[in-house]
Structures are given as structure tokens and as C-alpha cells.
Amino acid sequence: MEIELATEKDYKYIVERDKHIPEILVRTKIKEKEIFILKDSEKEIGWMRYGYFWDNIPFMNMISIDExxxxxxxxxxxxxxxxxxxRQRGFKLVMTSTQSDEEAQHFYRKIGYRDAGCLLLETQPLEVILTKNL
Incomplete structure (x- = not known):
């Protein structure tokens, strides 16, 4: 399995699968090197996308791996x-979140993330915020 930064050639793959980001932002995320593509023998098998919470804490927005x-x-x-x-860029804390009805919360806890709070939007399940000290 290889991990590569997404490039323009990955644009179509990402927009066809990542329905949690407006298509107009995908090229910006690629340009800012905020999307990784996961490959198995040159075949795309998933992606990971991140940004910054409060513009200064790395926040993992999405991981998707083919079934x-x-x-x-x-x-x-x-x-x-x-x-x-x-860590190499000097950050001491990272964040992510997952809905309370998703299994991902258990995955994150197993790899060292701790519950840091939650967000409740009117039309969605409780969003659990998780952090990890690096």
C-alpha cells in the first residue's frame, strides 16, 4: 500500500466518491496538499482529507477506504x-471527529485519540470531537 499526496489526476476519483466536500473545494485541497491518496499497485483504494480547526490545529476531516x-x-x-x-511541521495536537452512531470513534480511541467534546446539530447525530497529543 502506498500513500501519496493527491494530484490533479486524482481529482475525478475524489469528487466521484467524497460527497462530504463541495466539488469546488477539491482542487484547493489538492493544491494545498491536504488530501492523501491510498493506492494498492497503482489502483486508488481510498483517501484521507484534512484541514485546520481554528486555522491552527490540524483536523482530519475524512478517511475513506474501499470496502x-x-x-x-x-x-x-x-x-x-x-x-x-x-509532528514534523511542529504541531503538538491533532483533532478529528465522528458521529456518535459510527464505529470510527472506537478506531480513533484505540490509536490514542481522546474525547474532547461534542457538537449537536439539529438534523444530525451527535458529533464526537477527538484530540491526540503528538
Whole structure:
């Protein structure tokens, strides 16, 4: 499995699958090097996208891995890869979130993330905010 920064050639792959970001922002995220593509033998198998909470805390927005590749430790590898890059850039804290009805919260806790609060929007399940000291 390889982890690469997304490039313009990955644009179509991302916009066809990532329905949680307006298409107009995908090119900006690619340009800012805020999307990683996961590959297996040159085939795209997933992606990870991040940004910054309060413009100064790295915030992992989305990880998606194709169904047949799940359960193989790929999610953990991309998160640890991202954390190391953030550490090298001098960040001491990273964040992410997941809905309270999703299994991802357990994954994040297993790799060292701690509950830091929550957000309740009127039309969605409770969003659990998680942080990790690097």
C-alpha cells in the first residue's frame, strides 16, 4: 500500500466518491496538499482529507477506504503517516471527529485519540470531537 499526496489526476476519483466536500473545494485541497491518496499497485483504494480547526490545529476531516481493503490496518497507517507529518511541521495536537452512531470513534480511541467534546446539530447525530497529543 502506498500513500501519496493527491494530484490533479486524482481529482475525478475524489469528487466521484467524497460527497462530504463541495466539488469546488477539491482542487484547493489538492493544491494545498491536504488530501492523501491510498493506492494498492497503482489502483486508488481510498483517501484521507484534512484541514485546520481554528486555522491552527490540524483536523482530519475524512478517511475513506474501499470496502474490500478495510480491516487490514490501512486506516491506522494513513493516520500515523499524517500524524508524523504534522509532528514534523511542529504541531503538538491533532483533532478529528465522528458521529456518535459510527464505529470510527472506537478506531480513533484505540490509536490514542481522546474525547474532547461534542457538537449537536439539529438534523444530525451527535458529533464526537477527538484530540491526540503528538
Amino acid at each position: 474490500e481493503y478495510r480491516g487490514q490496518g490501512i486506516g491506522k497507517k494513513i493516520v500515523l503517516h499524517w500524524e508524523e507529518i504534522m
